[in-house]
Amino acid sequence: MPIERLSTGVGELDRMLAGGIPRGFFVAVTGEPGTGKTILCIHFIAQGIREGDRCIYVTTEESRDSIIVQASQFGFDFSESIREKKLIIIDALMGVKEEWSLQSLDVEELVDRVIEAKKALGYGRGRLVIDSMSAFWLDKPAMSRRHSYFVKKVLSKWDFTTLMTSQYAITTSEAFGWGVEHIADGIIRFRRSVRGGTLRRYILVEKMRHTPHSLQMYEIDIVQGRGIVIKGAIEMRREDVALPRHVMEKIRKSTEMRDVEAP
Ligand SMILES: Nc1ncnc2c1ncn2[C@@H]1O[C@H](COP(=O)(O)OP(=O)(O)O)[C@@H](O)[C@H]1O
Ligand SMILES: [Mg+2]
Structure with missing residues (x-):
């Protein structure tokens, strides 16, 4: 049976x-x-709007307005899509009481609001972004696995294809984004390095079930008016992207702890 695949909105990434x-x-x-x-995430939603999908964007680190401004810089008019009821942005940052917001970073409130939003948008193929998922367990990292499993389980009946972002926090051992990766059907990893005094960014598909995906890391640019542009595949040495040694050690320790945690 052929697999239905959703375009990410970035042509080169689709090919990968x-x-x-x-x-x-x-x-x-x-x-x-x-x-x-x-x-x-903005590309993924803009592509969904283009294809007539029901689109929901949950934002925890930026306000709804900030997402709208960022999208407009790449040529996407999210305000219009909201007016046309193709897109709902659920704001979990501002904490204001209004139709599409979250009062707290609570996973049960999250799934309730997402389901309400899907009902409001109507039946049919949905796209969901949760940006970021790690925000939901910043003060209780041991719960990350349980919480992300809960979110996946409850939302899996609602016809979403979902991107969930997760942050690294290299200052604390607890705040790593573990959890999401464990329940993920795919992992797209961004990386960075500074070489010759210039910040470079890279993208790597680390996992995608049912998919003969590229195993190469690509350098990317973020370009005003266009968004993510994928440049060539690169050969990279480990030290180009490795985190500092003491951080790697913390990751190793927290991975061990996670592995003994009950599922
Ligand atoms: N209009 C723009 N033109 C070029 N680069 C931009 C533009 N807007 C944002 N950027 C770049 O994108 C970065 C933010 O990327 P973002 O996807 O928000 O990062 P994160 O991984 O934290 O979500 C900014 O720091 C800036 O370098
Ligand atoms: Mg972000």
């Missing part, structure tokens, strides 16, 4: 994914701050 993301998948989008996670 043998056509796109399989319908119904939960995909973790991970990477350090400023590497392009939110911008990829």
Whole structure:
């Protein structure tokens, strides 16, 4: 049976994914701050709007207005899509009481609001972005696995293809985005390096079930008016992207702890 794949909105990334993301998948989008996670999410939603999908964007780190401004810089008019009832942006940052907001970073409130939003948009293929998922367990990282499993389980009946971003916080051992990766059907990882005094960004498909995906890391640009532009595949040495040694050690320790945690 052929697999239905959803375009990410970034043509070159679709080619890396043998056509796109399989319908119904939960995909973790991970990477350090400023590497392009939110911008990829914006492309994914803009493509959904183009294809007539029901689109929902949950934003925890930026306000709804900030997402709208960022999208407009790449030529996407999210305000119009909201007016036309093709898109709902659920704002979990501002904490104001209004129709589409979250009062707290609570996973049960999250899934309730997402389901209400899907009902409001109507039947049919849906696209969901949760940017970021790690915000929901910043103060209780041991719960990340349980919480992300809960979200996947409850939302899997609602015909979404989902991108969930997760942050690295290299200052604390607890705040890593573990959890999402464990339940993810796919992992798209952004990375960065500074070479010759210039910030460079990269993208790598680390996992995508049911997909003969590219195993190569590509350098990307973020371009005013266009968004993510994928440049050539690169050969990279480990030290180009490795985190500092003490951070790697913390990751190793928290991975061990996670592995003994009950499922
Ligand atoms: N209009 C723009 N033109 C070029 N680069 C931009 C533009 N808007 C944002 N960027 C770049 O994208 C970065 C933010 O990417 P973003 O996807 O928000 O990162 P994150 O991975 O933290 O979600 C900014 O730091 C900036 O370098
Ligand atoms: Mg972001």
